[in-house]
Amino acid sequence: MTPRNAHFSPWSDLDRPPLNAAALRRALIQPEGLWTSFELLPAIGSTNTELVRRAASLPGEGAVLVAEEQTAGRGRLDRVWSAPPRSGIFLSVLLRPPAEIPVERWGWLPLLAGVAAASGLSRSAGIDMSLKWPNDLLVTVDGEERKVGGILAERAGDGAIVIGIGINVTLRADELPVPTAASLALANAVSTDRDTLLRAILRSLExxxxxxxxxxxxxxxxxxxEAYAAGCATLGRTVRAELPGGRSLTGEAVALDGDGRLVLALPDGERHPIGAGDIVHLRPAG
Structure with a gap:
């Protein structure tokens, strides 16, 4: 099938210049560093799907796959993530944690990616960012918290995990997929240079x-x-966790436990941990 942007010239939207793959490769791939390869695609259905497919044939860890456009981008629970070409950062990385790290601790990796993306972007874009547990990146636009990006982690066979990060960078208001979305530009970022932002995210992730x-x-x-809790906008708020089967729990989000689960203080005084895989939606109560 012909990609949607087969006709799309790198110079057809001068407000959205292409990424400089050669410069990014030189900056990121260093001796003894984590990143071992960097590939930039003009368009792909999903960088996560593609990197999961390739994982078995890739040695070690540290492969980075980036696309200028995703035509079938996915969020958690296969929710659709779409944006115009070169308007965002569409990134996936392949990690193979050492065997001595218990698999039970792998649940922290998407939270780690959130901390890395938020801290890297805060420095490079010059804006305050926060985290909505478990996998959303938030900015403030006109006094309202909105989602600017998300994290998706997927197993890629034994011993491997692919982590995807999607960030809306230059989307204009009329391009947003939903009213609760945002972009770094709409949040008045001091820089929307995607080369700079991508380097900052990957260095922070490393x-x-x-x-x-x-x-x-x-x-x-x-x-x-500690870092996730400090940047988590969910903590301290009363939320409703919508669970499979139409069930829900409402309580104050009071902590993250050692497994990265969100701990809710329920009205009856019980403290109930919920894992990212246990919920369909997490919303403000009321």
Missing amino acids: HWYGQWRATDGDPRLSQLQ
């Missing part, structure tokens, strides 16, 4: 993954649990 790996995935020793 830093946090290195700390997590060096502490055998311990969320406390790696400071990941």
Whole structure:
């Protein structure tokens, strides 16, 4: 099938210049560094789907796959994620955590990616960002919290995981998929240079993954649990967790436990942890 942007020239939208693959490759692939390959595609259905497909044939970890456009981008629970060509960052990376890290601690990796993306973008774009548990990145536009990006983690065979990060960078108001979405441009970012933003995200991800790996995935020793809690807009709020089968739980989000689950304080005083895989939606109560 011909990609939607088969006619799309790199110079047809000068407000959205193409990424500089050669410069990004030189900046990111370093001796002894995490990133081992960098590939930029003009268009792909989903970078996550493609990297999961390739994982078995790729040695080690550190492969980076980026697209200028995703025609079938996915969020959690296969929700659709779409944006115009070159208007965002569409990124997936392949990781193979060391065997000594218990698989139970892998649940922290999408949260780690959220911390890395939020901290990297806060510095490079010059805006405040926060995290909505478990996988959303938030900015403030006109005094309202809106989603600017998301994280999707998928197993890629034994010992491998692919983490996808999608960020709306230059979407205009009339291009937003839903009214609750946003872009860095709409949040008045000081920079929307995607080369700069992509480097910042990947360097931050390398830093946090290195700390997590060096502490055998311990969320406390790696400071990941503390960092996520500090940037999590969900904590301290009363929320309704919609569960499979039409069930729901309402309570105050009071903590993240050692497994990365959100702990709700229910009206009867019980504290109930919920995992990312246990929920369909997490919404403000009322």
